[in-house]
Amino acid sequence: DQQVKQNSPSLSVQEGRISILNCDYTNSMFDYFLWYKKYPAEGPTFLISISSIKDKNEDGRFTVFLNKSAKHLSLHIVPSQPGDSAVYFCAASEATSGTYKYIFGTGTRLKVLA
Amino acid sequence: DTGVSQDPRHKITKRGQNVTFRCDPISEHNRLYWYRQTLGQGPEFLTYFQNEAQLEKSRLLSDRFSAERPKGSFSTLEIQRTEQGDSAMYLCASSSPNRGHTEAFFGQGTRLTVV
Numbered sequence: 455d456q457q458v459k460q461n462s463p464s465l466s467v468q469e470g471r472i473s474i475l476n477c478d479y480t481n482s483m484f485d486y487f488l489w490y491k492k493y494p495a496e497g498p499t500f501l502i503s504i505s506s507i508k509d510k511n512e513d514g515r516f517t518v519f520l521n522k523s524a525k526h527l528s529l530h531i532v533p534s535q536p537g538d539s540a541v542y543f544c545a546a547s548e549a550t551s552g553t554y555k556y557i558f559g560t561g562t563r564l565k566v567l568a
Numbered sequence: 569d570t571g572v573s574q575d576p577r578h579k580i581t582k583r584g585q586n587v588t589f590r591c592d593p594i595s596e597h598n599r600l601y602w603y604r605q606t607l608g609q610g611p612e613f614l615t616y617f618q619n620e621a622q623l624e625k626s627r628l629l630s631d632r633f634s635a636e637r638p639k640g641s642f643s644t645l646e647i648q649r650t651e652q653g654d655s656a657m658y659l660c661a662s663s664s665p666n667r668g669h670t671e672a673f674f675g676q677g678t679r680l681t682v683v
Contacts, residue, residue, distance in 0.1 A: 497676050497677045552624075560609055
């Protein structure tokens with residue numbers, strides 16, 4: 455039962471262009487969403503988050519959009535840089551769980567071509 | 569640097585042996601999580617501590633797995649009678665309780681290989 459889904463295992467984008475990574479979820483109780491970036495042999499690094507009371511959050515080159523009715527979120531990276539090449543995970547959490555644990559998707563490998 | 573620290577980074581063990589991993593969270597964080605990640609998958613939740621109290625355990629955590637956080641600071645994860653299926657990256661994360669929802673910060677992980 456995959457509550458958080460990233461249906462694109464990989465994505466290639468030209469340097470300077472926009473990268474759009476997508477994530478879908480099934481649990482309507484999720485109220486907080488995060489994106490993490492992971493390099494090989496390292497732990498995930500937090501990128502950006504969004505609460506369910508918002509539909510957009512921006513931090514520098516990274517913007518996360520949330521569409522609650524569609525249970526869909528996306529991460530936009532503009533402009534994409536070669537150093538952005540990594541695996542990106544979306545994660546979701548619900549306050550009612552009491553533990554604020556994060557449920558992760560399976561990841562999308564982004565390759566930014568120079 | 570006061571990030572999340574995990575030890576060891578790598579562990580190779582023979583099937584049937586016991587292993588123990590340590591996690592030192594960010595000092596002011598009292599929420600601590602253990603996750604497991606296998607190839608091609610996202611991190612899977614194993615267990616959660618708030619201070620020294622273990623508040624949730626995943627069904628993934630069989631009886632061979634035990635975690636402790638004795639003084640609400642560092643945590644250990646022990647796997648008894650290891651099996652080849654236990655081979656994975658074990659990740660520890662911590663977060664601050666000051667706000668309801670907040671991001672968790674992960675350590676570098678412990679890569680376990682059971683041979």
